[in-house]
Every structure is written in C-alpha cells, then in structure tokens.
Amino acid sequence: xxxxxxxxxxxxxxxxxxxxxxxxxxxxxxxxxxxxxxxxxxxxxxxxxxxxxxxxxxxxxxxxxxxxxxxxxxxxxxxxxxxxxxxxxxxxxxxxxxxxxxxxxxxxxxxxxxxxxxxxxxxxxxxxxxxxxxxxxxxxxxxxxxxxxxxxxxxxxxxxxxxxxxxxxxxxxxxxxxxxxxxxxxxxxxxxxxxxxxxxxxxxxxxxxx
Ligand code: TYD
Numbered sequence: 001x002x003x004x005x006x007x008x009x010x011x012x013x014x015x016x017x018x019x020x021x022x023x024x025x026x027x028x029x030x031x032x033x034x035x036x037x038x039x040x041x042x043x044x045x046x047x048x049x050x051x052x053x054x055x056x057x058x059x060x061x062x063x064x065x066x067x068x069x070x071x072x073x074x075x076x077x078x079x080x081x082x083x084x085x086x087x088x089x090x091x092x093x094x095x096x097x098x099x100x101x102x103x104x105x106x107x108x109x110x111x112x113x114x115x116x117x118x119x120x121x122x123x124x125x126x127x128x129x130x131x132x133x134x135x136x137x138x139x140x141x142x143x144x145x146x147x148x149x150x151x152x153x154x155x156x157x158x159x160x161x162x163x164x165x166x167x168x169x170x171x172x173x174x175x176x177x178x179x180x181x182x183x184x185x186x187x188x189x190x191x192x193x194x195x196x197x198x199x200x201x202x203x204x205x206x207x208x209x210x
Contacts, residue, residue, distance in 0.1 A: 007093035008089060008091065008094045008096060010086065010090055010096045010133040011028070011097055011136070012098045012100065012137070013137050014104060014107075014136055014137070014138050014139070014175060015138055015139035015140060015175065016171055016175070017161045018145075018146035018150040019140070019141045019146055019191040024137065025097050026041075027195065028199065028202055028203070037094070037095045038092070039095045040085070042085060042086070042097070045073075045074060045100075046077070047086075047098075048081050048085055050077070054074075054077040058073050059158040059159055060158060061159070067109065068115065070109060071105065071113070071120055074105050074124075075105065075124055075126075075127040078101070078105075078128055082128040082129075082131050087131065095210070101136070102121065102128070103136060105121075105123075105124050106120050106174060107170075107178070111173065112168075133185065134185075135185065135205060135206060135209060136186050137187045138175055139189055140172070140176065141172075141192060142172075142192075143169055143171075143172055146168070147165075147168075187201070189202070
C-alpha cells in the first residue's frame with residue numbers, strides 16, 4: 001500500500017538499544033491523541049500473538065540462533081504484524097506509532113550479523129508486500145552512552161543487547177547510512193538532547209503529515 005493510498009499515518013522509531021524510543025513513542029501518542037486522532041501503539045518484535053512467541057525466541061533463546069534463522073524470525077514477526085495489525089489500522093485512518101521496523105533488521109541482522117543489507121531489506125519488503133512508513137524517526141546515540149543508560153536500568157540484557165561494542169557501533173553506522181539514503185522518510189535526532197526537545201521536533205515533522 002503506497003503511503004498516498006491509505007488514510008492513516010504510519011510512524012516508526014528506530015535507533016540502538018537505550019536510545020529512548022519508548023519514551024518518545026509514548027510522548028508522541030499523547031500528542032497525537034490530543035490532536036483528536038485515533039492511535040495504534042505497537043512494536044516489533046512482538047506486536048501480535050504470533051509476534052510474542054517469535055520475540056521470546058529471538059530475544060531469549062539460550063542456545064545458538066543462526067544469523068539467517070534470526071533474520072527470518074524477525075521477518076515472520078513483521079509479516080504477521082503488518083498483515084493483521086498495521087495495515088488494518090492504517091485503512092481505518094489511525095495513526096500507527098511503532099517501535100522498530102525493517103530498518104532494525106537491516107542494521108542488526110545486516111550490519112550487526114554481517115548479512116547482506118540489500119537481501120535483508122528485500123526479505124522484509126517481501127514479507128510485508130512493500131509496506132513502508134510515512135515517517136521514520138532515528139534516535140541516534142553513541143553506543144557507549146546508550147550502554148550507560150541500559151546499565152542504569154537494571155534490566156537483564158537480551159540476546160542483542162548483550163552483543164559487544166563493535167556490533168552496536170556497526171548497527172549505529174548502518175542506521176545513519178539508511179537515513180542518509182532516504183532523507184524524505186527519515187528524521188534523524190541526537191538522542192542525547194532532552195526528551196521534551198526531541199518530542200517537539202517529532203511533533204513539528206509529523207504535523208505536516210496529519
Ligand atoms: P526492543 O523491543 O527495542 O527491546 P527492548 O524491549 O529491550 O526495548 O528490541 C528488541 C531487540 O530486537 C533489539 O535489541 C533490536 C532487535 N531487533 C533486531 O535485531 N531486528 C529487528 O528486525 C528488530 C525489529 C529488532
């Protein structure tokens with residue numbers, strides 16, 4: 001479904017672990033509701049019942065998960081999510097506010113696991129019949145600063161968060177490259193800025209789409 005052909009608006013948040021995506025998604029949902037629009041707040045992996053099962057494997061399975069298996073699991077979660085939740089909400093005219101989408105697969109499975117970035121993107125586009133968001137906010141943060149935030153959080157690390165610094169540096173560079181390649185879809189923000197400033201910047205960009 002091309003962006004122009006659907007009544008809803010779809011916004012995704014991307015960035016490394018600890019960049020503040022959840023905080024910004026929450027602030028944006030409050031603002032969108034105050035504009036009188038219905039919202040769907042969701043995430044990948046895990047936005048659907050099937051997705052919750054997939055999330056459990058990709059984040060918490062204790063044994064080895066081969067990189068291509070991991071890529072397919074995220075793609076399966078995405079296929080189910082777009083078909084059963086996101087597309088219907090967009091067709092109803094809702095504003096879909098989503099934590100992570102296919103750019104995460106390109107960054108984590110492509111750059112992080114060192115699979116071919118183009119193949120990973122194509123896999124997600126096949127899974128979703130080519131669905132792309134209207135706006136993607138990249139919350140960019142130095143991985144060392146992100147790690148400090150995660151350490152302060154006291155939550156046990158999942159399989160991806162537990163990867164070494166080099167992995168997270170590759171993920172960050174990949175996100176920045178994706179944003180540079182599609183400037184009309186992406187808004188890149190320095191996630192070290194105060195949350196209220198970031199929220200205002202997101203609102204200003206989204207206002208034109210509502
Ligand atoms: P997230 O839900 O942001 O984690 P948390 O619950 O800790 O906030 O994302 C879970 C992890 O999955 C995160 O480390 C990034 C990773 N991920 C991928 O590797 N590929 C993907 O396609 C997606 C959507 C997430």
